[in-house]
Amino acid sequence: MRPDEELPLSRKLPVDVDVRRELAYHIEERTRELIAIGRTPDAAAVEARAVFGDLDSIQAECRVITRRDRWARRRAETFESYRQDLVLAFRLLRKSPAFALAAILTLALGIGANAAIFSAVNGILLKPLPYDHPGQLVDISEANEHGWSNVPWANMMDWRAQSRSFDGMAAYGYGDVTVLTSQGPANTRVAVVSEDFFKVMRTTAAHGRLPLPEEHREGVAGVAVVSDAFWRSHLNATTDLTAQHLKTDRDYQVVGVLPPGFQFPRDVDVWMPLEPAGNATSRTAHNWATVARLKPHVSLVQADRELDTLTARMAELYKPDFDAVGANLTPLQDLLTTSARRPLYLLLGASALLLLAACTNLASSILARGMARQQEIAVRIAIGAGRIRIIRQLLTESMLLAVLGCVSGLVAAELLLKLFVHLAPGALRLSDVHVDGWVLVFTGLVGASTTVLIGLFPALRTSGAQPGLALREGGRAGTGRGERKIWGALVVAEVALAATLLCASGLTIRSLGAVLQIDPGFRPDSVLTVTLSLPTVVYDDDHKREQVWSRILDGVRAVPGVEIAALNNSLPLSGVDADGAFGIEGVAPNAAGYGPGNAGYRMISEQYFAAMAIPLLSGRDFAARDVDGAEATVMINQSLARRWFKDQDPVGHRIRLQSGMDNQGDNWLTIIGIVGDVHHNSLTRPPFPELYVPFRQRPTRGYAAMLVIKTRGEPTSLTPAVTAVLQQTVPEAVPVFRTMNDRLAGTQTDRRFVAIILSAFALIALLLAGVGIYGVVSYTAAQRTREMGIRMALGADPSSVRGLVLRGAMGQVVTGLGIGLVAALASTRILQSLLYQTSATDPVAFVATAALLLGVAWLASYLPAWRMARLDPALTIRSE
């Protein structure tokens, strides 16, 4: 609307005044008319009112109509003006498609990264567990001298019986075994659960029933319930379960199917009830994970305190065979997401920084565009457009960009999530993560803040144009000292953001590098591993196990291309571990009567060390002659030798196993050899004492083991041949193949994931900074064309002009770098817990960041500076 166009007066009057006046006018005129035909004034007034009708209700009716009318008109006007803004914004973007495309791409990356990471945070960390009142579910572990550990059965029983804070407490354990079904063998994660387990989880059976309390007793007929997925894949989804049996160590009748969402413990497909009777009196066998449900209105702290009190009372009763000092309660949700929390929040923070970098970059482009339109805007202000109106119009363009950025960002997020699934460790469970309603809300909020971030500052700046000045300068604004400061600030911000991200990424790369430098203690190249779990219902005694592993080894060794074949029930980095106490001949046991040593227990075959290239430091390797009946032998690693034999040669000394690791008794075993240490549980944790026993003498734990096959060529090429051998020898088992290199890499996927994502973010931020610097330097240099022309006309040589531009730009870059490095120093500390042998202030990462940024910034500013120095002074001066 033109400012000089007068609004109809009726629009300006308040509605009630407008109505009252109009009706009053009528009545007055009518009265006058009546007087004119001879009525007395009083009679005329009365009659005028009478023929008018009910004044009050007519007045009210008029008010309603006009109010409605005005409101509708105002709404239409507003809508129309927004529509005009939008159309104008669209047209302006269409006029510069390169800018539009670059801007939308930049935002798609920034917003997409945020939406993708937020999807993961939302789907993994924030989504409540799919159980009834999930906030009441807690994990209980035992606090003792080792820190914390699983709970001994007897302690759980005492807590369960004596505590008042819980609506149920249950112990459970799980493992991967081969389950024989009517459709053949299946590698399955099976849990054994105590009474109360399903009560605590508050689940019901979707089909059939849950185990009865008496079915938890030892010695009764075995029953099992299965997951929905297992039911569908292995039981044909049949509702008649009577014929469905599972065999592992014995026969189990399937009595029920759990509902589809039930996933606790994770990846378990079969649950078997158990309340162990024997071997359950130990107060130091930390074997049971424990889950409990808090009563309503009982806090975690109250429950924790109660268990601590109970534990102290138990300690007095059972010392010295008792090591618990209290209980640790953790919300189940936290327990299940604990490994994901730090990396995900870190990446969320990093993606926010990336978006800020993208916004800063765009803000400077938009500001430059605004400056170019300054004359047009000055004209509009001069003819009376309000500043708010101008700001709104400028913001509309930013909003349009942000909306387009959000839409393409959501597409990018879906793609990024697909990429993440390939990069991320399986434990992150990214495959369950999708863009959902909350992600849309989050993206909307991000989009709104983006609008403000990229648009508000340029809009304020541009709309603040002083008409007189801008018009006089012929639209050539942005030459002032103040303007230059603003451009400088934008460069500083971009550099600082890129520097922070680069430092963080540099640190994670350094840390990953440090991890990859770790010698695992073995050589993984050309080693194929095969996990085999023998159903104990078939291989139910030691002799059968020894026999079958012998046959397997013979068969595999005959396969062409196999150089060495061996086995180990507890391969390094496989996640399988077992340990126990051992006594040493001539060394007194500890106060509790056992030990004094403790070591990892590995059941292996001869040639295992050769296959893994673990060095034999002293003595000899196991041989085929180390069979049952021959001298009982054991091998130890270097850590055990150092810990218990100091400078003595342990070969020939004897030790014995005490903790029921197998059922071979506690006869003395002669140490026949010492081998190098390996990193068993994790590359980043130091090696610890380990002992190796030959499977031909102690096959008890041979119900599951891994074949270790050193191959001549590419390891996976042997998979079909080995599968054929195994199918013949052990048709009841399902082999799982994996190269040792893959296992090794698999242990570092979380580090690699964080490092890759952070580096990608940092590189994008670096690119944005480079492009941003280039743009700003080009723009500000162009503003100084005339000044430079004069300088050159007065005798300055091109290189000094170049230097002038470069110095100005690099000054800002160095300031930004300084700020960024300080910010990085302050913020990378939260990275520390994710870093391995890398300080959060690692100078290499910081120096590399500085060098990289300075290099990119120099390149980005050199080009415009060089162009400036090539200008013809005569032309530039006249250009004004």
Add this chain to the structure above:
Amino acid sequence: MPQPAMPLVKGTLDIIILRTLSWGPTHGYAISRWIRQTTADELQIEEGALYPALRRLEERSWIESAWKTTESGREARVYHLTTAGRSQLKLELKGWARYVAAMTQVLETRPATALT
């Protein structure tokens, strides 16, 4: 003996207002007076009923209003017809003519045979 005034057929007030305004902009009182004079008080219109009708027409953008000073020097809410109002009037006049023709036809035709 004077006959009682006829009640107004529903909806006809709108067409009367539009028709009146087609002679030129004027205020509500003048419209009211014009109706009284031209119909010689044959139409029974409560004078106040005119005003909600005017505002409804304004809401539909068939007429617009502005406060203006009249010859008597007083401020009055003066209405004028819009382009949309003008076409609406044409439409309604046509409709009215057809209505009258139809009424006349039905009231003045004798059936050829008795209606059963």
